[in-house]
Amino acid sequence: MSTTVILTKAEFLTHWLGHRALTRRTIEKFPEPDLFSYNIGGMRTFADLIKELLSIAEPGLRGIVQQKEEPYNHDIPLNTKADLLARWDEDTPKIIELFGQIPEEDFHKDYNLFGEYKFPIYSNLLYFVDNEIHHRAQGFVYLRALGIEPPFFWDRG
Amino acid sequence: MSTTVILTKAEFLTHWLGHRALTRRTIEKFPEPDLFSYNIGGMRTFADLIKELLSIAEPGLRGIVQQKEEPYNHDIPLNTKADLLARWDEDTPKIIELFGQIPEEDFHKDYNLFGEYKFPIYSNLLYFVDNEIHHRAQGFVYLRALGIEPPFFWDRG
Structure with missing residues (x-):
């Protein structure tokens, strides 16, 4: 596809990484027990929502790059806040590396x-970010309900 | 900028309109009084969050197109669910029209x-969508707390 670029591949990655930084700060704001036990209206705990995000971002990208269509598994054995943050931090450089391997020409190819x-791969990638924003925002409500001020939404540094 | 396009202008618009359809369905799910009175943890009501979105999307785009840097005003006098939905529906064709007027070449120009x-304009536009996902997700938690099932997150039709 050759027309004018409205968003480069590098800009998309920077955008995503900014969201990942904000999500990391959101995890940090939770008191340890609440992270694994607090919920509203029968929803999942924030730890479980984070495990969903972990099971999508790096594994999803790996699937795209390696063309392996393995099912996701949200049930990741991480049981402390430190474990969640460590996995988050391990995945970030992998995401950068894998994302870099997707040829720009492939963004409009379908991937199952x-x-x-x-x-299309661009649509899968938008979904990853959208889903992260969605679940993190639910964490913001949990924090407010717990009397804790969430990070600033616009701060992605 | 001439490299391979990972996301076209039309695809970005379709993506945004899909989110707008989902946000509209989220408004519809709220019982009228709860829309204007229910909140969690001292946060704004969902009606107020929707007014923020209304004060950003169409006015923000209009500012970009007309190069007018007017401040936003979240305090929109809409006091019923029908009013909110009517404004949402009025704005959608305006958004399509205004978005169409932004030249692809301008997406990397700064706009205040x-x-x-x-x-850059692309960054402003990503923010509009991110902010909509963020606040709508908070509405999903309100709905769950009220015992109401939210729409499906993946359904953008």
Whole structure:
């Protein structure tokens, strides 16, 4: 596709990494027990929402790069805040590395994400970020309900 | 900028409109009184969050197109669910029209959004969508707390 670029591949990655930095700060704000036990309205705990994000970002990208359509597994054995943050930090450089391996020419090719969601790769990647924003925002409400001020939404540094 | 396009202008718009459809369905799910009175942890009501979105999307785009740096005003006099939905529906075709007027070549030019936020236009537009996902997700938690099932996150039709 050759027309004017409205968003470069590098800009998309920077955008995503900014969101990851904000999500990391959101995890940090939770008191340890609440991270694994607090919920509202029968929803999942914030730790479980974070495990979903962990099971999508790096594994999803790896699937795209290696063309392996393995199902996702949200049930990751991470049981402390330090474990969640350590995995988050381990995944970030892997995400940068894997994202870099997707040729720009492939962003409009279909990929059957997790063997289930067949969409163009650009659409899969937008979903990763959207889903992270969505679940992190739920964490913001949990924090407010716990009387804790969330990080600033616009701060992505 | 001439390299391979990872996301076209039309795809970005389709992505945004899909989110707008989902946000509209989220408004519809709220019982009228809760929309204007229910909150968690001292946060704004979902009606107030929607007014913020209304004060950003169409006015922000209009500012970009007309190069007017007017401040935003979240305090919009809409006091019923029907009013909020009607304004949402009025704005959608305006958004399509205004978005279409932004030349692809301009997406990397800086624009001082609302006279306050000086970023490239692509970054302003990503913020509009991110902020909508963020606040809508907070509405999802309100709905769950009220015992109401939110719409499906992945359904953008």
